[in-house]
Amino acid sequence: AQSVTQPDIHITVSEGASLELRCNYSYGATPYLFWYVQSPGQGLQLLLKYFSGDTLVQGIKGFEAEFKRSQSSFNLRKPSVHWSDAAEYFCAVGAPAAGNKLTFGGGTRVLVKP
Amino acid sequence: NAGVTQTPKFQVLKTGQSMTLQCAQDMNHEYMSWYRQDPGMGLRLIHYSVGAGITDQGEVPNGYNVSRSTTEDFPLRLLSAAPSQTSVYFCASKPGQLNTGELFFGEGSRLTVL
Numbered sequence: 001a002q003s004v005t006q007p008d009i010h011i012t013v014s015e016g017a018s019l020e021l022r023c024n025y026s027y028g029a030t031p032y033l034f035w036y037v038q039s040p041g042q043g044l045q046l047l048l049k050y051f052s053g054d055t056l057v058q059g060i061k062g063f064e065a066e067f068k069r070s071q072s073s074f075n076l077r078k079p080s081v082h083w084s085d086a087a088e089y090f091c092a093v094g095a096p097a098a099g100n101k102l103t104f105g106g107g108t109r110v111l112v113k114p
Numbered sequence: 115n116a117g118v119t120q121t122p123k124f125q126v127l128k129t130g131q132s133m134t135l136q137c138a139q140d141m142n143h144e145y146m147s148w149y150r151q152d153p154g155m156g157l158r159l160i161h162y163s164v165g166a167g168i169t170d171q172g173e174v175p176n177g178y179n180v181s182r183s184t185t186e187d188f189p190l191r192l193l194s195a196a197p198s199q200t201s202v203y204f205c206a207s208k209p210g211q212l213n214t215g216e217l218f219f220g221e222g223s224r225l226t227v228l
Contacts, residue, residue, distance in 0.1 A: 009154065034216070043118075043204060043219035044157075090156055101172065102217060104149075104156035 002027040002095045006105035014113045021076040021108050023091030032094035033074040039087045086112040116140050120205050120220035127195045127227045135190040135223050137205030144210045146188040150201040195227045
């Protein structure tokens with residue numbers, strides 16, 4: 001069965017600084033990988049996804065993520081954080097051999113300092 | 115566009131009471147699912163359905179029942195609520211089981227069991 005680990009529970013970053021959120025997965029083959037964002041009191045919104053091809057994927061709101069097979073990682077990055085990026089971020093892995101059910105990591109809460 | 119609609123948004127139950135969380139989607143999606151979200155544990159899959167009349171268990175199905183009589187609706191039933199079921203519940207859908215597209219989430223239902 002697949003699993004996802006987000007090592008950082010909380011991250012505080014200054015507005016305008018860069019942000020990187022870590023995600024490590026466990027799966028026997030190439031998984032489908034996703035990053036979702038959850039604003040307070042809201043559902044989850046897809047930021048970006050990786051299925052195959054170029055290992056650097058671009059998403060909405062200026063986010064990007066890089067798939068590194070050798071490290072089983074799919075880290076999310078943003079060059080310059082805005083106050084509106086304060087939210088909780090979830091990495092998820094979908095297993096093609098298991099009907100693409102998504103398994104989510106525990107989430108990383110991002111706080112943005114002015 | 116309504117998307118995925120969950121009701122109620124908030125509910126307080128006493129131990130042993132029963133209730134149903136409603137989920138409806140207007141996107142003609144084949145795949146629907148229920149997750150629960152608990153602090154530090156991300157989202158865990160409770161039950162899912164790949165089409166009308168077909169349901170299956172996810173990671174944490176105990177204490178919950180589902181049915182799928184129509185494409186649009188996927189209610190989640192708690193037959194005898196327990197404090198351990200205090201959580202935020204999300205319904206999510208996508209076009210098909212093997213579709214690699216994103217999951218569309220409702221805004222969540224916060225349940226407290228006393």
